[in-house]
Amino acid sequence: MTLGGVCAALACFALLQALVAARPSGAMEGKELIRASILSPAEWRIHQQAHASWYQRWLRPLMLLWGRKLHLRPARLDPNFLIQAGIDGEQLDGVELRTIRLMSAVAGMAIGGLLGAFFAGTLAVVPLLGWIGYIFPLRVLAARRRRRQAEVLGELPEFVSMVRAFLAAGMSLERTLHALSSDATPDTALKQEIRRALGRYGLGLSIDQALEEVGPRTGVDDLAMLITALNQSKRTGGGLDSVLRDQELMVRMNQRNRATAQAAAVSTKLLGVLAAVYLPEFVILIVIPLFWGIMQRAFG
Incomplete structure (x- = not known):
């Protein structure tokens, strides 16, 4: 039983390391996207299996097998919670x-x-x-x-x-988002979500509908308010420059307020x-x- 516990501990440690260090492995660029777009369904499945991580190849089937053997109920979890954590819902289900x-x-x-x-x-800590x-x-x-x-x-x-x-220079919103999300700087979560939105836009959705999912996928209220303001401005025909200026001021003010709150929390922790x-x-x-001296004088 001890050997089984050690093996389970090692498996869970490796699994948690995979969750912490996981990165979306499906992000392809350039020639890889062109090559993947012409694959047949069978070739696409082979491509996914070849590019799957070691967790998806070995540990995930074992976890799913244990879940079926134990007849476990799916964990109650908001699907957006996993997405906001940077994990695709298809990579980790409730069971x-x-x-x-x-x-x-x-x-x-x-x-x-x-x-x-x-x-x-030390058995009491089990x-x-x-x-x-x-x-x-x-x-x-x-x-x-x-x-x-x-x-x-x-960011x-x-x-x-x-x-x-970019908009002040005369570029459209779609070209601006494409230019900012595909530049040579290091990839970030915001750029990944913008690229996903542009991908949905390329599949036939309007730019407003494509951007509406960015807010729930990140869980950032400032970003959701920015997208809502942009969509309302496009519907009403208002100027995007004034909307973006107001949103930039609001975002920077919120950032300053968060920094002030974090500084106040640090001082409180230092007092502790x-x-x-x-x-x-x-x-x-x-x-x-002092208490000992008082007791000696009183009863000594």
């Missing part, structure tokens, strides 16, 4: 997520059992480690989601400024650290001797 959480809990309990075998009195293992996958997904949203928020002010500059460091010393060096 697979439930299996991952259970295997992570088993791994935590196995680690607690190993600690209990080597250190006396339920605690099991609970930590059960919630750990969701914590990893939430951390990925926060990191991705922070990346989008950090958004400069993105709005560049869109405004100071209290944790100096309060025990104050109690040991001053309060306890």
Whole structure:
């Protein structure tokens, strides 16, 4: 049983590493896109299998098999939560997520059992480690989601400024978005979502309909408000420059407010650290001797 627990722990550790370091593997550019567009369905399946990650080849079938054997119910999770964390819904379904959480809990309990075998009195932490293992996958997904949203928020002010500059130079909105999302700078989450929106636009949707999905896919309110303002301006025939100027000011103001809030939170955390460091010393060096002296004078 100990060997099984160790194997489960190693499998869950490798799985969590795959979730943390996962990147969309379906992003192709240039000649690869042209070559993939002429593949038959059978050739496309072979292409996907050849470019699948090691998790999709080996661990995912094992997780799905365990989920079917255990008759697990799908985990209740908002589909946009996985998308906002940068994970495609086709790569991780509800049954697979439930299996991952259970295997992570088993791994935590196995680690607690190993600690209990080597250190006396540590078996009491087995339920605690099991609970930590059960919630750990969701914590990893939430951390990925926060990191991705922070990346989008950090890039958004400069993105709005560049869109405004390109439109002022006479370019259309579609060409502007294509130019900004396909430049030579490092790829980001915002550029990936803009490229997906342009792909939907190329399939026949209007640019307004294609951009409406960007806000829910990122979960960033500032970006959703920007797209809503652009769509309303295009419907009413208003000037995009004034709308983008107002949105840029609002985005930068929100960014400054978030920075101020983070600075205030840092000062509060520092107060907690100071209290944790100096309060025990104050109690040991001053309060306890003073109390001991008072007790000796009163009852000595």
